[in-house]
Amino acid sequence: MSASGPLVLGIETSCDETGVGIVRGTTLLANVIASSMDEHARYGGVVPEIAARAHLEALTPALTAALAEAKVSLHDLDAIAVTSGPGLSGALMVGVAAAKALALSLGKPLYAVNHLVGHVGADVLSGEDVEYPTIALLVSGGHTSLLLVRDLVSDVELLGETIDDAAGEAFDKVARLLGLPYPGGPQIDRVAATGDPAAIRFPRGLSQPKDMDRHRYDFSFSGLKTAVARWVERARDAGEEVPIADVAASFREAVTDVLLTKAVAACRDRGVPRLLLGGGVVANARVREVAAERCAAAGIELRIPPLSLCTDNGAMIAALGAQLIESGHAPSDLSFGADSTLPVTVIQA
Amino acid sequence: MLLAIDTSAGSSVAIVDRDRGTIVELGEADTRRHAEVIGTLIALALAESGVSIPELSGVAVGMGPGPFTGLRVGIAAAQAFAFGAGKPVVRVVSHDAVAWGHYAAGNTGPLLVVTDARRREVYWSTYSGADEFGLPERSRGPAIESPAGLETLGLDGHARIDAAEVSAASAGLLAEGLFQHRRAFAGPEALYLRAPDVTVSAGPKRVS
Ligand SMILES: [Zn+2]
Numbered sequence: 001m002s003a004s005g006p007l008v009l010g011i012e013t014s015c016d017e018t019g020v021g022i023v024r025g026t027t028l029l030a031n032v033i034a035s036s037m038d039e040h041a042r043y044g045g046v047v048p049e050i051a052a053r054a055h056l057e058a059l060t061p062a063l064t065a066a067l068a069e070a071k072v073s074l075h076d077l078d079a080i081a082v083t084s085g086p087g088l089s090g091a092l093m094v095g096v097a098a099a100k101a102l103a104l105s106l107g108k109p110l111y112a113v114n115h116l117v118g119h120v121g122a123d124v125l126s127g128e129d130v131e132y133p134t135i136a137l138l139v140s141g142g143h144t145s146l147l148l149v150r151d152l153v154s155d156v157e158l159l160g161e162t163i164d165d166a167a168g169e170a171f172d173k174v175a176r177l178l179g180l181p182y183p184g185g186p187q188i189d190r191v192a193a194t195g196d197p198a199a200i201r202f203p204r205g206l207s208q209p210k211d212m213d214r215h216r217y218d219f220s221f222s223g224l225k226t227a228v229a230r231w232v233e234r235a236r237d238a239g240e241e242v243p244i245a246d247v248a249a250s251f252r253e254a255v256t257d258v259l260l261t262k263a264v265a266a267c268r269d270r271g272v273p274r275l276l277l278g279g280g281v282v283a284n285a286r287v288r289e290v291a292a293e294r295c296a297a298a299g300i301e302l303r304i305p306p307l308s309l310c311t312d313n314g315a316m317i318a319a320l321g322a323q324l325i326e327s328g329h330a331p332s333d334l335s336f337g338a339d340s341t342l343p344v345t346v347i348q349a
Numbered sequence: 350m351l352l353a354i355d356t357s358a359g360s361s362v363a364i365v366d367r368d369r370g371t372i373v374e375l376g377e378a379d380t381r382r383h384a385e386v387i388g389t390l391i392a393l394a395l396a397e398s399g400v401s402i403p404e405l406s407g408v409a410v411g412m413g414p415g416p417f418t419g420l421r422v423g424i425a426a427a428q429a430f431a432f433g434a435g436k437p438v439v440r441v442v443s444h445d446a447v448a449w450g451h452y453a454a455g456n457t458g459p460l461l462v463v464t465d466a467r468r469r470e471v472y473w474s475t476y477s478g479a480d481e482f483g484l485p486e487r488s489r490g491p492a493i494e495s496p497a498g499l500e501t502l503g504l505d506g507h508a509r510i511d512a513a514e515v516s517a518a519s520a521g522l523l524a525e526g527l528f529q530h531r532r533a534f535a536g537p538e539a540l541y542l543r544a545p546d547v548t549v550s551a552g553p554k555r556v557s
Contacts, residue, residue: 049417049545056421056539060428074433090418093384097422098429100388104395105402105433110388177553229556334388 006078006325009066010318011059011102013095014087014115015142016040016051018058021315022070022077023322028125029070031308031315034058041182045172046141052090059098066314077108079331081321084112084349085342087142092338100334109331111321112349114342115312117156119278120149121320122309133272134303135159137263139287140279140312141168141183144259146217146266147344149276152320153327158344159266160217163206167255168281170221174228174251178244188248189284195249197286202227202254207261216269217262224254256290263291267300276303282310324348350400352391352408352430353521356383356423357415357443358464359514362390364398365409365521367529373398374518383422391430407436409524411443411515413540414464414472414491424539439524440535444474446520447512448485452478453522460485461507464515466493472542473499475507482530484523493542 005025012019016037022030036054040046067074082099085092096112103110113121119138123130136147144162149155165173168185175184180191205220228251235242259281267275275295281287282304295302309316329348336349350366360383363374373394377386395402410427413420431438444462451460460476474490494502527534 043547047545047547050547052417052421053539053541053545056425056428059425060432063429063432090421093418093422094425096384097387097425101391101426101428101430102433104388104391105430107402173553226556229553233555233557334392335385337382337385 006322007072007076008079008081008318008321008325009077010081010314010316010321011095011099012083012115012118012312012314012317013055013091014083015091015312016046017312018055018062019312019314020062020066021313021318022066022072023125023315023318025322025326026124026319028315029072030066031313032062032066032069033313034062037183044176044182045169048088048090051088052094055091055094059094074106077106079109079111079321079325081111081113081317083115083118083317084336085115085339087115087340089338089340092340096338110334111324112332112336113317113320113324114344114347116143116145116147116344117152117347118316118320120147120276121152121323122278122305122316123276123303124319124323125309125315126303126305131274134274134276135263135266135270135272136276136278137259138278139167139259139281141172142166143279144219145344146263148266148270148272153323153329153347156344156347160215160219160262162219162221163215164220164222165225167219167221167259170225170255173225177229177232178247185281185284188252189286191245192249192252192286195245197249197253199243199246200231200250202250204254204258207258217266219258219262221255224251252284252286256287259287260290260294264294264298264300268298273299274301274303278305278310280311283307350405351521351524352394352405353517353524354408354423354427355411355443355446355515355517355520356387356419357411357413357515358512360386360390360423361514361517362394363516363518363521364394364400365518365525367525370522371518372400374516376514378514380419383419387422387426391426402434405434405436407431407439409439409441409521411446411520412440412535413443414466414493414542415443415540416467417541420539420541439528440537441520441523441527442487442491442535442540443515443520444472444491445485445487446515446523447510448476449523450516450519451510452483452485456508459507461504461509463499463509463511470495471499475504482526484526484530484532491540491542
């Protein structure tokens with residue numbers, strides 16, 4: 001672990017977590033996360049305006065807490081980094097505006113960075129040497145993306161992404177269908193533990209031979225969600241008791257299977273013997289288990305950052321900022337905006 | 350001396366002083382570019398005024414009423430700047446800043462301030478006049494209403510200002526006045542005056 005390097009404070013507000021993290025080079029000093037998840041629970045998904053309002057209230061307390069946790073003062077900082085996209089635009093704007101003003105008030109340089117590349121950047125905080133190229137599979141309630149990262153700060157390619165729902169959204173929707181609370185991921189995981197993952201063969205989206213040309217690395221979960229709904233409706237209509245554990249386990253298996261099949265295929269096709277996982281869905285026990293099995297079988301090195309660095313957080317944004325600084329990138333121009341669809345090839349705005 | 354920010358309509362940034370008045374004021378009328386312009390406006394205001402951050406005694410900000418997204422940009426910026434500079438944030442109602450400007454220009458009497466709330470609604474506040482220190486005395490509002498509804502409120506005796514922009518300098522000078530005469534600032538809550546848009550689902554819909 002390096003005890004040197006730039007001291008960077010990162011701000012992340014792209015979805016429902018207000019994250020403020022502080023790193024020194026590749027050393028994690030603070031990772032404070034305030035989530036508005038509870039406020040979204042009754043709506044069954046993230047409500048953008050509720051998330052944005054919560055960011056405004058949570059940001060200053062999160063800054064204070066992060067500085068205390070890192071035991072540094074604002075004036076010690078070398079730079080500020082902030083997520084400028086992709087994400088929910090109103091939510092992003094809170095972080096962008098705050099980061100600009102904070103950087104100006106301190107006279108420090110500001111780096112506007114890509115949220116998805118930030119997830120990849122979290123890995124540099126592992127304390128181990130990180131090698132590139134790597135394939136990165138980033139799965140959360142907001143995104144499902146497969147990347148080829150040749151260089152963290154200069155060369156990231158989008159191989160594929162979801163063409164409809166994010167995987168995390170599919171978990172939420174299926175949980176709701178089964179009468180389980182939000183967020184769905186942990187709930188599905190819990191009830192699936194006693195279920196048979198092979199009980200029902202749910203469809204694997206975009207996995208047919210005909211899909212392999214245009215959508216080889218893309219994902220689709222809306223058909224799966226509908227298939228689960230249909231199966232449950234049929235059972236209920238027939239007066240049968242719905243085997244919730246089996247449905248949850250079979251659904252989870254379908255999601256996991258398609259995620260890892262495509263990720264491992266990308267590693268093979270591109271000759272990249274490394275796979276990095278990121279995003280909140282990594283909390284799913286089955287996803288981690290299948291990733292470990294398949295990577296071991298294929299001779300792929302699997303990297304999974306600690307969960308607190310997998311879910312959306314400010315430390316990963318700070319870490320990417322520090323990498324940009326160390327590789328000599330100039331600060332962002334103050335005129336950048338929040339870009340809800342910022343392409344992954346734009347590592348720094 | 351205050352840095353003042355208001356993004357309840359367009360984006361406005363100023364440096365003001367109780368004795369020197371408005372030192373600099375810069376604005377961008379576009380109501381969809383708050384996040385893009387806020388940093389540049391603050392940087393320019395500081396540079397053009399020649400005021401250094403340690404000279405500031407605080408950061409004033411208009412808390413609305415204003416449409417969600419833009420309003421938040423100014424508040425987030427003001428809070429973060431104050432945090433970084435180690436200065437207090439002083440909050441004012443944005444309509445009060447408009448009224449302050451009206452009375453500071455020598456006008457008297459009842460006033461209606463109206464700003465765009467989008468979605469065919471307006472934000473409005475009324476004032477009975479200014480007090481002995483020129484501070485506006487709000488009699489009703491801020492509230493939200495349809496333009497037709499506003500006509501039924503019996504506000505005919507009021508001078509009316511439909512403000513397309515809210516001056517940060519007015520917000521800042523109002524804050525200076527409130528401070529000097531020990532009047533209350535606005536509270537810490539952004540004045541959205543509208544609940545978040547949410548659709549509460551009645552439960553999963555059948556697919557078959
Ligand atoms: Zn994310």
